[in-house]
Amino acid sequence: MNTELAGVIATFLLTVVLAIPLGKYIAKVFSGEKTLLDFLAPVERFIFRICGIDVNKQMTWKQHLLALLAINMLWFVYAFVMLLTQGSLFLNPDGNPSMSPDLSFNTAISFLVNCNLQHYSGETGLTYLTQLGVITFLQFVSAATGIAALVVVFNTMREQSKDGLGNFFDIFLKSLTRILIPISIVIATLLVISGTPSSFDGKDIVRTLEGETVQVSRGPAAGMIAIKHLGTNGGGWFGVNSAHPLENPNYFTNVVEMISQVLLPIALIFAMGYYIKRKKLAYVIFGVMTFGMLMFLIPTMIAETNGNPAIAKMGIDQSLGSMEGKEVRFGSQASAYWSIVTTVISTGSVNSMHDSSMPVSNTMQLLGMMTNAFYGGCGVGILNYYIFMIIAVFISGLMVGRTPEFLGRKIEAREMKIATIIALLHPFLILVGTAFSSYVFTKDTSVGWLNNPGYHGYSEMLYEYTSAAANNGSGMEGLGDNNWFWNISTGFVLILGRFLPIIGPVAIAGILANKKIIPESAGTLRTDTGIFGVMTYAVIMILAALAFFPALVLGPLSEYFTLYN
Amino acid sequence: MRTYILPSLKLTLVLIIVCSVLYPLLISAIGKFTHDDGAGVKAYEHGLVVGYENVGQKFIADTYFQGRPSAVDYNAAGSAGSNKGPSNPDYLKIVQERIDTFLIHNPGIKKSEIPSDLVTASGSGLDPHISIQAAKVQVPRIAKLRNRTEKEIYQLIDKVKEEPMLSVFGPERINVLKLNIALNTL
Known part of the structure; x- marks a missing residue:
């Protein structure tokens, strides 16, 4: 086995080994059991007191959603104003300008919804003030929002759910103080030790060995890079994200960053098992998600390792794999692994340029975002999976002729309608967006968006809307997307792709929680079995295949057959 | 919703202080104990700064080992990959030109000895590294121009x-920069 493959396998195994105890810890935090960080309780009480929040007040699911939407609205206004005026504010050593209104809109929305479309480049598009005050801030709170929504759904799945669904602000703040901030400090420290910059110095000017003068962008990046991964936001300090040698200086930091983006999505699955006391259900979900991820990963690793056949034809050795858009210190295999975890998990950070990936890899990256439920983003991944479970319960119920029940509660027309709308919303946003942009582009090609001709150019547009709807944030970055068309259209796709998939599952869970529990009997369709896992996987893949196959054929699949003929 | 606005506003202000002021200051303070005060690890030759260890730089002279092609020409005030797709005909033409240029500068080298990292642009445009094969394939040229044996350079x-x-x-x-600094002191 070669060292590159060994690195990938070790990274994944280490992630799972760390995620299991972390899951247990998260379950303890939210069920109020004793943990190591209980010394923070007075700090949290103090924060609630000065904010005038009574955390003992239980909220209904509707109140949870209202609180979530209210605080999110405030963040949007704050972020939008800051980005629009950053050029004339302080902490701007490089003298970068303010953002245009459409770019501010897109950027504020993008980070609000835990995405990172980033139609700007960090070196020139933001100031240190907005990198820290807006981007880092939203990376923390949007991840905590996802966790808070998820914990409400967990609460409804507990048998004693009549005790109440908790208080939104309580769950939200604890996600920050007990999970996101402490772990981020650990990750950031590892990055800083490895050479990622953390000081507030502006651009440096150096004379190179050959005597040329170049500028080098820097900044207090390490803290942001930690939370961008832990919170599965993915927004990079520098333009090329974690491909940048200061953002991700060596193989060790690459491992740290790969683990930290997968850590919480996996840990939250185990947390669910401990929290609602259904470990077997958690194992089944973990199994299905891991299988789903591997089905995207393996073809990608093979395609990237085999290199570019068109360059092989020129007589160039491809034993390093496809290296266009990749960094030598990571190699093609760790880059392939990253490109899949970042797309299944909605992180959207990159350590290689997806625009230069092989067509098979592009297909798999797109499918990762189109399914958006194999691990998935911080909190919201399991919410997406929850929708698919509801649909799977319903379909299996029809197949075997039993009333569909999920964890002892009947699934009826109202819940199914919500689930179906949420499941169809995703393909609707992606396909309508892509069709519309393709129409505008072919009407007037002088808009000049595309960096590549033919199938690959079309893939760039498909990728952008897929990334926006999945709140992923990665891109085939050749696409010229900093203009009002892309800023506004993806901005709306982002909002719909974030809040409806949060509202839907919370509403379903809330409605289910108010229903009578039917005791399990021999006639109950169990949801914690392998068979039901297979059923859920089938539902996810069939929905994705039916909805997206034609779109994939027009893009990466056609490119594949052209390249390998 | 209105009942939640005021507490949300206060909580937001507190969290801005925690996440955007205290947290980065803490990390920055930890950075002060690392190499070069956490402002990026610098590379030195004879005590003079010649760049950053991790930030690739451009080498034109044939007497130096050359790094990978860069979409930003190693200008570290920005960063970018080429974002060219694998089947793009214009891109493939550029790769062919890079192969031809390399062969001109390195007479006696066969095409099959050129590793792919030397003819493809990196993701960041600032890749500080090349593969071992990419260094080895440049040895005959460097040895000849620097009047050294090939063995010395391989070592x-x-x-x-x-x-x-x-x-x-x-x-x-x-690391190309470290290799070239070492080459100068040979």
């Missing part, structure tokens, strides 16, 4: 090259 590569992490994880590679 230098062995000395400067970076092993996989814990010798088992990840690729072997060599």
Whole structure:
């Protein structure tokens, strides 16, 4: 086995080994059991007191959603104003300008919804003030929002759910103080030790060995890079994200960053098992998600390792794999692994340029975002999976002729309608967006968006809307997307792709929680079995295949057959 | 919703202080105890700064080892990959030109000896590394222009090259800037 493959396998195994105890810890935090960080309780009480929040007040699911939407609205206004005026504010050593209104809109929305479309480049598009005050801030709170929504759904799945669904602000703040901030400090420290910059110095000017003068962008990046991964936001300090040698200086930091983006999505699955006391259900979900991820990963690793056949034809050795858009210190295999975890998990950070990936890899990256439920983003991944479970319960119920029940509660027309709308919303946003942009582009090609001709150019547009709807944030970055068309259209796709998939599952869970529990009997369709896992996987893949196959054929699949003929 | 606005506003202000002021200051303070005060690790030659260890730089002269093609020409005030797709005909033409240029500057080298990292642009445009093969294939040229034996240069590569992490994880590679600094002191 070669060292590159060994690195990938070790990274994944280490992630799972760390995620299991972390899951247990998260379950303890939210069920109020004793943990190591209980010394923070007075700090949290103090924060609630000065904010005038009574955390003992239980909220209904509707109140949870209202609180979530209210605080999110405030963040949007704050972020939008800051980005629009950053050029004339302080902490701007490089003298970068303010953002245009459409770019501010897109950027504020993008980070609000835990995405990172980033139609700007960090070196020139933001100031240190907005990198820290807006981007880092939203990376923390949007991840905590996802966790808070998820914990409400967990609460409804507990048998004693009549005790109440908790208080939104309580769950939200604890996600920050007990999970996101402490772990981020650990990750950031590892990055800083490895050479990622953390000081507030502006651009440096150096004379190179050959005597040329170049500028080098820097900044207090390490803290942001930690939370961008832990919170599965993915927004990079520098333009090329974690491909940048200061953002991700060596193989060790690459491992740290790969683990930290997968850590919480996996840990939250185990947390669910401990929290609602259904470990077997958690194992089944973990199994299905891991299988789903591997089905995207393996073809990608093979395609990237085999290199570019068109360059092989020129007589160039491809034993390093496809290296266009990749960094030598990571190699093609760790880059392939990253490109899949970042797309299944909605992180959207990159350590290689997806625009230069092989067509098979592009297909798999797109499918990762189109399914958006194999691990998935911080909190919201399991919410997406929850929708698919509801649909799977319903379909299996029809197949075997039993009333569909999920964890002892009947699934009826109202819940199914919500689930179906949420499941169809995703393909609707992606396909309508892509069709519309393709129409505008072919009407007037002088808009000049595309960096590549033919199938690959079309893939760039498909990728952008897929990334926006999945709140992923990665891109085939050749696409010229900093203009009002892309800023506004993806901005709306982002909002719909974030809040409806949060509202839907919370509403379903809330409605289910108010229903009578039917005791399990021999006639109950169990949801914690392998068979039901297979059923859920089938539902996810069939929905994705039916909805997206034609779109994939027009893009990466056609490119594949052209390249390998 | 209105009942939640005021507490949300206060909580937001508190969290801005925690996440955007205290947290980065803490990390910055930790950074002060690391190399070069956490402002990026610098590379030195004869005590003079010649760049950053991790930030690739451009080498034009044939007497130096050359790095990978860069979409931003190694201008570290920005960063970018080429974002060219694998089947793009214009892109493939550029790769062919790079092969031809390399062969002109390195007479006696066969096409099949050129590793792919030398003719493809990196993701960041600032890749500080090349593969070991990419260094070795340049040895005959460097040895000739610097009046050294090829053996001496190969030994230098062995000395400067970076092993996989814990010798088992990840690729072997060599930092071009460090290699060229070592070359100057040979």
